[in-house]
Amino acid sequence: MKVAQLFGNQIELRELDNVSLAGKKGAVVKVLGCGLCGSDIVKFRHGLAEDGTVLGHEIVAIIEEIDSETSFKIGDRIVCSHHIPCFECHYCRGGSYSMCRHFKKTNIVPGGFSEYVYLSEEHLKNVAHKVPDNMTDEEISFYEPLGCCIRAVERASLNKGDNVLVIGLGSIGILMGQALKAYGMNVYGCDLMEERINLANQKGIIAFNSADIEKSHEYIYKNTNDIGADCIFMTSGADAAIPLALKTVRNGGKILVFSSTPKDFGYANNDIYYRELTVMGSYSPRPQDLAKSFELLTTGQVNVKYLSTDYLLDNIVKAFDDTIKNKILKAYIKIGG
Numbered sequence: 001m002k003v004a005q006l007f008g009n010q011i012e013l014r015e016l017d018n019v020s021l022a023g024k025k026g027a028v029v030k031v032l033g034c035g036l037c038g039s040d041i042v043k044f045r046h047g048l049a050e051d052g053t054v055l056g057h058e059i060v061a062i063i064e065e066i067d068s069e070t071s072f073k074i075g076d077r078i079v080c081s082h083h084i085p086c087f088e089c090h091y092c093r094g095g096s097y098s099m100c101r102h103f104k105k106t107n108i109v110p111g112g113f114s115e116y117v118y119l120s121e122e123h124l125k126n127v128a129h130k131v132p133d134n135m136t137d138e139e140i141s142f143y144e145p146l147g148c149c150i151r152a153v154e155r156a157s158l159n160k161g162d163n164v165l166v167i168g169l170g171s172i173g174i175l176m177g178q179a180l181k182a183y184g185m186n187v188y189g190c191d192l193m194e195e196r197i198n199l200a201n202q203k204g205i206i207a208f209n210s211a212d213i214e215k216s217h218e219y220i221y222k223n224t225n226d227i228g229a230d231c232i233f234m235t236s237g238a239d240a241a242i243p244l245a246l247k248t249v250r251n252g253g254k255i256l257v258f259s260s261t262p263k264d265f266g267y268a269n270n271d272i273y274y275r276e277l278t279v280m281g282s283y284s285p286r287p288q289d290l291a292k293s294f295e296l297l298t299t300g301q302v303n304v305k306y307l308s309t310d311y312l313l314d315n316i317v318k319a320f321d322d323t324i325k326n327k328i329l330k331a332y333i334k335i336g337g
């Protein structure tokens, strides 16, 4: 089977032996396609993964072979995520599901950018769903990324009608904005790129250009009775987004960190102290966040039209390149679809 493997910061297409059940429970699936995640980009750019790693985890696939206690059958078109918490350890009991050791260890084999993948019984039971016929592969491929956004929205535990600002309107920012709307929030969004601002506006996010930090501050304060935003969702990976967040969040408000930044500098201690700010991170979804994501996508409450661009597996290097150069919002790698 053909796979895309990472060697240093080079992607190579290679042939590997087909995955098989070989007596194990679970399923062998034919991958129709797989979304290219921001975390794949980070691993690629900085050579963070072991040589031979097959990246990709946002798969849509058809079941080819199965031995399972679930109701999935051969021929089912499914969407599946990659990590599963144990629900029993100290992390899980404390609500830190994505910090669970079992969560970090579980994965799809060998990875999403492959013609075939092995999914364990645990995957089928917890993080897989049968896709309704009226949804395209590309649409449902947002299942895992939207699940990450839902986890962030849940962690922020806001009140309906709260004013929130999403900084960064890439595909994740636009998904986050729509997820927040589905939870009843009053959603603002900002970015520096006009096409992204326009697309966010089309998706119901009140979006503006944040090139001028003072004007952005005035705009948010004017629209929130001179209070500021209750929560800022940081989907931008730019260092400049940090002062903007501190300028637009209300006293006593929250900043939800959802992206790495190049310089890794932090939030000012005295802002956190005097203004009673809460700065929290959110990384990866629980099965219940994924189930909510599946519901929002299949009921059309989150609309992903115009968010992704298709590439064939043979052109995966170009997909990475175009994403890094901001030529596209999000790449979807067509494999067997």
Ligand SMILES: [Zn+2]
Pocket (backbone or CB within 6 Å): 037, 038, 039, 057, 058, 144, 145
């Ligand atoms: Zn992802």
Ligand SMILES: [Zn+2]
Pocket (backbone or CB within 6 Å): 085, 086, 087, 088, 089, 090, 091, 092, 093, 100, 101, 102, 103
């Ligand atoms: Zn656990």
